[in-house]
Structures are given as structure tokens and as C-alpha cells.
Amino acid sequence: MTSTTTLPGGTWTLGDRTVSRFGYGAMQLAGPWVMGPPADRAAAIAVLREAVELGITHIDTSDAYGPHVTNELVREALHPYPDSVLIATKVGADRDADGGWPTARTPDDLRRQVRANLVSLGVEALDLVNMRMGDAAGPRPGSIAEAMHVLVELQEQGLVRRIGVSNVTADQVVEARGIAPIVCVQNMYNLAHRGDDPLVDQLAAEGIAYVPFFPLGGFTPLQSEALTSVASRLGAPAMSVALAWLLQRSPNILLIPGTSKVAHLRENIAGAALSLSAQDVAELDRIGR
Incomplete structure (x- = not known):
């Protein structure tokens, strides 16, 4: 498979690997509330293949999505x-x-999950494993050391190539980096949720990727008069403006918007390529501040 388009945002690095800043998140390929199989399996397969055909080189998934799906x-x-x-x-x-996300971070839990991902993806080593902390409501304070040491152990065994952290506080990022190199932080961040602004900038200065999940608001899509106003002025969908803002926000931000349809994937790529003026950005910046 080869790239047939130029993706917006160019590239950034995940450790020793260069990837497209416009990536793809596979969560939406599972059934409702990320449980069970997709309604249209052929369409799910098609969108994954199209993503790679269009040049996307960063795909985000998890064995918990579905689960296994x-x-x-x-x-x-x-x-x-x-x-x-x-x-x-x-x-x-x-x-x-019930579709909940109970935490599972004991050493045995983590070893089991890494091995389950190896089997379901059909690989001998995982390219990148993000250590998810906190809970479904967001990050929670506390030590990340035990979990990190387990991932380092699995990395030393050759089962994990790179380590990232997810749903974490800034203090947990510092603690994690004191234990092992991390290549990315994956937290909730978008136009309306900007608590990680200082962390985004710090990581950019140090060459570490920041990967926002729920870049468009998640299960409750972003809604804002300012966003609607800018989108109307540009003649573009509001969600396209939100993606473009993220790419322009910082060069280390990697997008992983998800979709189960090829047409929507192409729309997301086109939308993220919008060029926002200084006035546009100033208006949008007021949403989350």
C-alpha cells in the first residue's frame, strides 16, 4: 500500500519512528458504546485500508475496544x-x-492485556503501548510507577517497542519519564477542554508527541457559538475547523479522529487542511479559556 495524497500537518515522531500527524483512531469501528461488532464489517475493513492507502501511518486501537473487535x-x-x-x-x-471500563492495572492485568493485544493484532511485538491511568471520568492523582515498571519489563522482553501514557496528570508524566522514555501523552484535549495547554507546550519543546483523544468532543460533539461563527465564515463544517485548530495549535499534536465510513475519513482529512487566520484562531481560543 502506498500513499496517494498529502496529509495535512506533515509528520512528527513517536520515538524513533516518523508518522503522519493526521492519524486514525479505530474505536468507532466497534458497535454502539464501543461494544460488539460493527454494523457493517466490510465498511470497517474498507476504511482501515483506505486510511493506509491515503498515507496515514499512525493507527490507534486497543483490545478493550469491542472488546477484541x-x-x-x-x-x-x-x-x-x-x-x-x-x-x-x-x-x-x-x-x-454493561460496557463499563473498570481499571485493570495490576502487574498481572497488564501482562495479560499486552499478550492479548499481541494475539489479536497478530504480531510478536507491539509498536507502541499507551499506559492508561485514571478512570472513565478522567485522570486521577497517584503514582504511575508500578504500571510503568511492568511495561519496562515487557519492553526488555521484546514484547513492547515504545511506551506512552494516557489519561494522566502532568505530575504522572514527570514520574513516568523518570522511569523510562515515553514517546507520547494521550489525554482528552480539544477546543473546549484545554487544561493541558502547558503540558502540550512543554512536550513540544522536548520533542514528545501529544495525542488528544475526543478531539471533536467524543460522545458529546463540540458546540460553541464561536466555533459556529468561524465555520460559517470559512464555509466549512464546524468539526473540520476543530481539527484544523488542533493541527495549528502545536506541531507535536497528532490527530486520531475516528470514523467507520470512507467518505467521512476523506472529509476529515480535507477539513483538517483548512488554513485558519490569526483572527480565526483568536476567536477559537476564547472557547476553552
């Missing part, structure tokens, strides 16, 4: 994986029968 789709669509593609996965939470 998105990893199995990624494997069916893309295995054997192109050398250019980096697949990031996540550990630290399980799924319950």
Missing part, C-alpha cells in the same frame, strides 16, 4: 502490516458486561 478488524484489514505503519494500542482497563 477493533484489533481483529485491524489485523484482517492490514496484516501483514506495512513497514511504514505504526499501530498504537492501550492497556490499563478492561470491559464489563
Whole structure:
């Protein structure tokens, strides 16, 4: 598979790997509330293949999505994986029968989850594992040391190539970096949720990627008069403006918007390529501040 388009934002690095700043998040390929199979399996396979065909080299997934569903789709669509593609996965939470996300971060939990991701993705080593802390409500203070040491152990065994952290506080980022090199931080961040502004800037200065999840608001899409106003002036969808703002916010921000449809994937790429003026950015910046 080869790239057939130039993606907005160019590239950034995840450790020793250069990836497209415009990536793809596979969470939406599972069924409602990230449980069960997709309504249209063929469409899910098609969107994954189209993402890689269009030049996307950063794909985000987890064995907890479905559970198992998105990893199995990624494997069916893309295995054997192109050398250019980096697949990031996540550990630290399980799924319950009600669709909840109970934490699962004991050493045995983490070893089990890493091995489950290896099997479902069909690989001998995971390109990148994000250690998910906190809970479904957001980051929680506390030590990340035990979990990090387990990932380092698995890295030394050759099962994990790179380590990131997710749903973390700034203090936990500092603690994690004191234990092992981390290549990215994956936290909730978008136009309306900007508590990580100082962290984004600090990581950019140090060459570390910041990967916002829920870049468009998640299950409750972003709504703002300022966003609507800027979008109307540009003649563009509001969500396109929100993606473009993230790419212009900082060069270390990597996007992983998800979709289950090829047409929507192409719309997201086109939207993220919007050029925002200083006036546009000033108006948008007031949303989250």
C-alpha cells in the first residue's frame, strides 16, 4: 500500500519512528458504546485500508475496544502490516458486561492485556503501548510507577517497542519519564477542554508527541457559538475547523479522529487542511479559556 495524497500537518515522531500527524483512531469501528461488532464489517475493513492507502501511518486501537473487535478488524484489514505503519494500542482497563471500563492495572492485568493485544493484532511485538491511568471520568492523582515498571519489563522482553501514557496528570508524566522514555501523552484535549495547554507546550519543546483523544468532543460533539461563527465564515463544517485548530495549535499534536465510513475519513482529512487566520484562531481560543 502506498500513499496517494498529502496529509495535512506533515509528520512528527513517536520515538524513533516518523508518522503522519493526521492519524486514525479505530474505536468507532466497534458497535454502539464501543461494544460488539460493527454494523457493517466490510465498511470497517474498507476504511482501515483506505486510511493506509491515503498515507496515514499512525493507527490507534486497543483490545478493550469491542472488546477484541477493533484489533481483529485491524489485523484482517492490514496484516501483514506495512513497514511504514505504526499501530498504537492501550492497556490499563478492561470491559464489563454493561460496557463499563473498570481499571485493570495490576502487574498481572497488564501482562495479560499486552499478550492479548499481541494475539489479536497478530504480531510478536507491539509498536507502541499507551499506559492508561485514571478512570472513565478522567485522570486521577497517584503514582504511575508500578504500571510503568511492568511495561519496562515487557519492553526488555521484546514484547513492547515504545511506551506512552494516557489519561494522566502532568505530575504522572514527570514520574513516568523518570522511569523510562515515553514517546507520547494521550489525554482528552480539544477546543473546549484545554487544561493541558502547558503540558502540550512543554512536550513540544522536548520533542514528545501529544495525542488528544475526543478531539471533536467524543460522545458529546463540540458546540460553541464561536466555533459556529468561524465555520460559517470559512464555509466549512464546524468539526473540520476543530481539527484544523488542533493541527495549528502545536506541531507535536497528532490527530486520531475516528470514523467507520470512507467518505467521512476523506472529509476529515480535507477539513483538517483548512488554513485558519490569526483572527480565526483568536476567536477559537476564547472557547476553552
